[in-house]
Amino acid sequence: MKTFKLVSFYLVDKKGDVVSIPLIDALIINKENEINTWIIEIFVEKKYQELFKDFSAEEKIPVYTVITKKDNEPAPFIVQIISQKEIGDNVSILFEGKLDRTTGYAEQLLEALLETGLDGNELLTSFKQKMKDKTKIIRSKRV
Numbered sequence: 337m338k339t340f341k342l343v344s345f346y347l348v349d350k351k352g353d354v355v356s357i358p359l360i361d362a363l364i365i366n367k368e369n370e371i372n373t374w375i376i377e378i379f380v381e382k383k384y385q386e387l388f389k390d391f392s393a394e395e396k397i398p399v400y401t402v403i404t405k406k407d408n409e410p411a412p413f414i415v416q417i418i419s420q421k422e423i424g425d426n427v428s429i430l431f432e433g434k435l436d437r438t439t440g441y442a443e444q445l446l447e448a449l450l451e452t453g454l455d456g457n458e459l460l461t462s463f464k465q466k467m468k469d470k471t472k473i474i475r476s477k478r479v
Contacts, residue, residue: 337367337368338365338366340363341362341404342363342378343402344356344410345357345359345378345399345400345401346399346401347399348400349390350390358380359379360380361379364401371434373434374432374435375418375430376399376432377431379423379428380426380427380429381425385427393417394416396416397416398414399412399415401413411435412435413433413436415434417431418430445463449462449466
């Protein structure tokens with residue numbers, strides 16, 4: 337198993353919007369097993385727990401994580417909530433899931449920019465700018 341520091345966490349809510357969830361602390365573990373399972377634990381303010389109450393324990397949830405350094409590309413995961421534990425004014429939320437290798441950040445960003453009607457130089461300029469700031473995930477079509 338390998339453990340990494342999580343620096344950013346984004347939830348794709350029921351409407352398909354990407355919600356940035358500020359972390360107090362977080363980590364991600366690659367279990368390095370035959371089914372490529374990852375464990376994610378986020379420690380957040382209790383008010384963010386509301387965002388997860390819409391999801392059942394069996395439901396697959398798309399999330400993005402930025403691992404180790406803020407300038408790393410967000411990694412897409414499909415996870416399920418394993419547990420939620422309140423600790424004082426905060427909550428620890430534990431997820432288990434897999435890396436979603438269907439499309440990467442660049443492909444999703446380009447698709448989202450095309451959906452806004454950009455083309456030509458305007459598309460290229462916007463794409464380059466948003467690729468530099470990879471923590472700005474603008475929208476996901478997954479629900």
